[in-house]
Amino acid sequence: MRVVRVLFALGMWSALCACAPIEPWVKPYEREHLADPIMSFNRDPISSVYLEHVFGTREGAHGATGAAGGGCGCN
Amino acid sequence: MQLSPATPRRPLALRIGTLAAFAALSSLPGAAGVLPEDEADAMYHRYEGGGVTVQGPSVLIRKKIGDNFSASYNYYVDMISSASIDVLLSASPYKETRTQHSVSLDYQHGKTTYSVGYIHSREPDYTADTSIFSLSQDMFGDLTTVTLSYSRGWDRVYRDIKIDGAIMNDPAFGQRVDHRSYGVGVTQVLTRNLILGLNFQALTDQGYLANPYRKVVFLDPTVSNGYGLEDQVYPGTHTSTAGSADLKYYLRYRAALDGSYRYYTDTWGVVAHTVQLGYTQPWRHWIFDGTFRYYKQNAANFYGDLFPRRDAQNFMARDRELAAFSSYTVGVGASYEFHIPRAPWIQKNTLNLHYDRLMIDYSDFHAIYNNTVIGPGAQDALPLYRLDANIIQLFYSLYF
Numbered sequence: 001m002r003v004v005r006v007l008f009a010l011g012m013w014s015a016l017c018a019c020a021p022i023e024p025w026v027k028p029y030e031r032e033h034l035a036d037p038i039m040s041f042n043r044d045p046i047s048s049v050y051l052e053h054v055f056g057t058r059e060g061a062h063g064a065t066g067a068a069g070g071g072c073g074c075n
Numbered sequence: 076m077q078l079s080p081a082t083p084r085r086p087l088a089l090r091i092g093t094l095a096a097f098a099a100l101s102s103l104p105g106a107a108g109v110l111p112e113d114e115a116d117a118m119y120h121r122y123e124g125g126g127v128t129v130q131g132p133s134v135l136i137r138k139k140i141g142d143n144f145s146a147s148y149n150y151y152v153d154m155i156s157s158a159s160i161d162v163l164l165s166a167s168p169y170k171e172t173r174t175q176h177s178v179s180l181d182y183q184h185g186k187t188t189y190s191v192g193y194i195h196s197r198e199p200d201y202t203a204d205t206s207i208f209s210l211s212q213d214m215f216g217d218l219t220t221v222t223l224s225y226s227r228g229w230d231r232v233y234r235d236i237k238i239d240g241a242i243m244n245d246p247a248f249g250q251r252v253d254h255r256s257y258g259v260g261v262t263q264v265l266t267r268n269l270i271l272g273l274n275f276q277a278l279t280d281q282g283y284l285a286n287p288y289r290k291v292v293f294l295d296p297t298v299s300n301g302y303g304l305e306d307q308v309y310p311g312t313h314t315s316t317a318g319s320a321d322l323k324y325y326l327r328y329r330a331a332l333d334g335s336y337r338y339y340t341d342t343w344g345v346v347a348h349t350v351q352l353g354y355t356q357p358w359r360h361w362i363f364d365g366t367f368r369y370y371k372q373n374a375a376n377f378y379g380d381l382f383p384r385r386d387a388q389n390f391m392a393r394d395r396e397l398a399a400f401s402s403y404t405v406g407v408g409a410s411y412e413f414h415i416p417r418a419p420w421i422q423k424n425t426l427n428l429h430y431d432r433l434m435i436d437y438s439d440f441h442a443i444y445n446n447t448v449i450g451p452g453a454q455d456a457l458p459l460y461r462l463d464a465n466i467i468q469l470f471y472s473l474y475f
Contacts, residue, residue: 024216030267033325038355038362041262041272041321044410046116046135046149047429047468054122054466055404058435060372060396061339061347063256063276064317 110145110183113138116472124433124464126158131172133470143184149177153198160460161395163444165290165304173198179207186213200233200244205254218264228254234287250283272321272335278314285309291393292443293382294454301449305385307392310377315341319349331355339372345397347372364408364429371401380439381454395460399438406431406466422474431466 026034033039042048056062114137121130131152139145151174158168179192192207209224230252233244258276265271290304319337326332333353340346351368375397377390408429415421441457443449449457 022215024218026218026264026267028217031264033268034264034270036325036329036331038329038331038357039270039323039325041270041323044116044427044470044472046118046133046470046472047427049149050118050120050133050468051431051466054433055368055370058396059347059370059402060341060343060345060375061315061317061337061349061370063278063315063339064258064274064319064337 110139110143110181110188111137111147112474114472114474116470118468118470120469121467122464125160125462126163128156129153143182145181145183147177147179147181149175151175151177160442160444161289164292165445166288171199173201186217187211199242200235201230203228203230205229209258220260220262222258222260222262224256224258224260226254226256226258228252228256230254230282232283232287248287250287252280252282252284254281255279268325268327270323272323273319274321275316275318277316280313281311283309284311284313285392286394289394291379291382291391293385293387294449295385296451300447301451301453302381302443302447303385305391307394308388308390309392310343310390313341313343315339315345329357343397344376345372345374360412362410362412364406364410366404366406366408366431368404368406369401370404372399374399374439378439380441381443381449393440395437395440398440400435400440401438402433402435404431404433420475424474425472427468427470427472429466429468433462433464433466435462435464437461 037043052065114135116133116135118133118135119130120133122128131154133149133151135147135149137145137147153173154170155173156168156170162168173196175194175196177192177194179190182189188211190207190209190211194203194205194207196203205226205228207224207226209222211220211222213220232250232252234248235242236245256276256278258274260272260274263271263273285307287306289307291307292302292304294301295303317337317339319335321333321335324332331354333351333355335349335351337349338347339349347370349368349370351366353364353366356363375392377388378392378394378397379387380393380398382388382391406429408427410425410427412423412425414423437460440460441454442460443457447457
């Protein structure tokens with residue numbers, strides 16, 4: 001019974017949170033560092049596409065990297 | 076017209092379509108509410124290792140159209156010269172060219188960006204066409220960007236043979252492969268110095284998934300060299316899933332640390348782990364990068380380095396990509412930013428040089444060539460194959 005009460009309370013808390021607006025905890029004027037080009041996940045798309053292609057043609061795994069390329073040269 | 080005996084010139088790039096299915100995802104904007112910068116890049120790339128040299132140009136152009144659209148085009152060429160261990164076992168060295176064209180269009184509406192793209196890749200014995208759609212949405216005060224993507228690929232697989240001395244597609248061989256890819260990505264600002272990227276992707280392949288050139292090796296004591304070759308037999312379907320997490324941290328003296336991990340699994344029994352660490356250090360007009368990448372996978376269920384007899388299994392493969400191996404890649408890069416006074420319309424130019432050293436150690440792929448002799452009980456004495464490669468990228472980027 002205790003488990004049901006805990007789950008009910010968690011459900012109610014989640015529902016209330018869903019209704020409240022989420023305040024950004026990092027304000028726009030605090031994002032100077034994040035806007036620096038060195039913080040980009042993909043600073044040079046032409047390079048990341050190429051490297052992903054090189055690895056992808058030689059490995060069994062692929063995907064979920066946010067960058068890739070097609071092509072040959074796999075041997 | 077006389078058909079020569081099957082003359083498998085080479086193993087080919089069967090993974091074109093699979094990889095192309097991910098390709099345009101890289102052109103997705105980093106944040107849904109901002110279109111990417113206008114830029115043009117021209118690259119020379121070169122891969123050299125294991126008897127293979129792949130080099131060529133790549134050109135990327137991206138331009139905004141009005142306030143809400145951004146279009147991009149990429150022209151990419153692989154000029155391949157191959158005498159790899161696979162080729163030396165069952166085929167002959169070859170040269171060929173693969174050309175790829177990619178186009179994409181982004182449309183931004185408020186905090187949402189819609190992207191469509193198309194990729195066409197062509198080489199003498201393989202064509203791949205892929206279409207992509209994605210949607211990105213900024214939310215929670217622009218601290219979170221969610222991206223959904225879908226791609227569909229259609230490949231045609233051919234096999235080259237020698238007819239009257241000329242190499243051409245085998246008229247009796249033409250196969251199809253279809254791909255579907257589903258992706259979800261989240262970019263989350265955690266603190267003013269830390270950002271997290273999460274990606275999940277599922278891919279299904281259906282059709283002729285084997286390589287028509289490569290062979291499996293089986294023990295055959297009735298012949299002088301001790302082994303025989305036969306065609307690979309792959310399942311007709313393949314489903315894979317991959318999930319990754321990438322953390323990037325800004326250091327207070329203006330530098331960036333990056334760490335990522337990817338987990339991959341598929342219905343062929345391959346499980347792979349990828350760990351990558353990176354460090355970026357600007358200095359005056361320069362930006363220096365250093366990366367380290369570790370990759371490890373086990374073998375596919377139907378992979379065999381040396382089968383005990385002919386037709387030993389219903390599915391058989393000896394593609395190195397399905398073997399058990401681990402690899403290390405160490406990379407360094409330098410980027411120099413400069414301005415051209417007489418061209419005020421150019422915001423900045425960068426000249427970039429990247430070098431990576433790739434080292435692969437195979438655990439169950441032995442070095443067997445067409446002149447190898449495998450004596451009775453001597454298969455364990457064969458040396459394991461090892462591959463070292465140099466990867467060079469030299470490119471010029473122009474932002475306008």
